[in-house]
């Protein structure tokens with residue numbers, strides 16, 4: 001078992017108890033996590049191909065054209081796992097631009113679905129390289145809305161080092177668990193703001209059955 005399998009299982013756990021909602025995992029690791037959840041704890045999870053179809057174990061099982069996604073977003077029965085170029089202590093996310101707004105040094109993806117997602121339904125983040133470049137004191141542009149800016153459903157952040165949530169009185173980020181072999185200091189050293197560290201656990205390792213499923217879902221080990 002490798003670290004990335006722990007990350008996939010942690011992404012699967014994002015959907016624990018979700019029931020019949022639309023899962024929108026952006027990127028390979030969140031996708032493997034959502035598929036693993038569907039095969040284990042959450043058989044009613046709906047998985048979109050990101051274009052027009054809902055996918056089941058045996059192929060297409062429903063039609064969800066792009067415009068319909070907005071209805072689901074507004075209705076709230078969705079959990080998106082987005083990426084983040086920058087993320088701050090209250091879960092403000094930036095995928096739009098780096099640097100001064102009038103003269104950015106990098107133009108990134110834009111706002112995309114981030115504002116609507118974060119005000120309408122549960123949102124988590126996957127950060128493949130936990131670093132001070134991503135975990136910043138202040139994001140350059142707010143794409144996804146954080147807990148200090150109003151109504152918002154940031155749930156968890158899964159990184160290559162740990163799992164974080166926002167279960168603190170002021171909705172700021174808290175360390176939930178470090179992955180096996182990772183120290184709390186390693187997380188703090190790579191985070192550009194103070195973290196609530198409370199009673200930090202170790203992220204669970206996937207079971208043998210889950211490891212077999214992950215191998216089936218990703219036989220070529222693209223996850224590595």
Ligand code: F8G
Pocket residue numbers: 024026027069070073080081082083084085086095098106108109112113114117133134
């Ligand atoms: C930086 C930093 C940084 C990057 N600091 N520099 C530099 C300094 C880096 C590179 C350069 C480029 C509902 C919905 C939608 C929809 C609908 C429906 C969504 C509304 C669907 C379609 C739509 C949003 C989904 C995601 C994003 C997933 C990732 C990426 C990434 C990396 C964002 C993390 N901090 N960072 N630089 N989308 N993608 O040195 O410099 O900038 O950097 O939900 O869409 O529209 O809405 O991004 O960046 O969740 O997670 O992987 O662009 O690849 O290439 O690293 O090399 O050029 O010099 P990236 P990268 P250089 S929901």
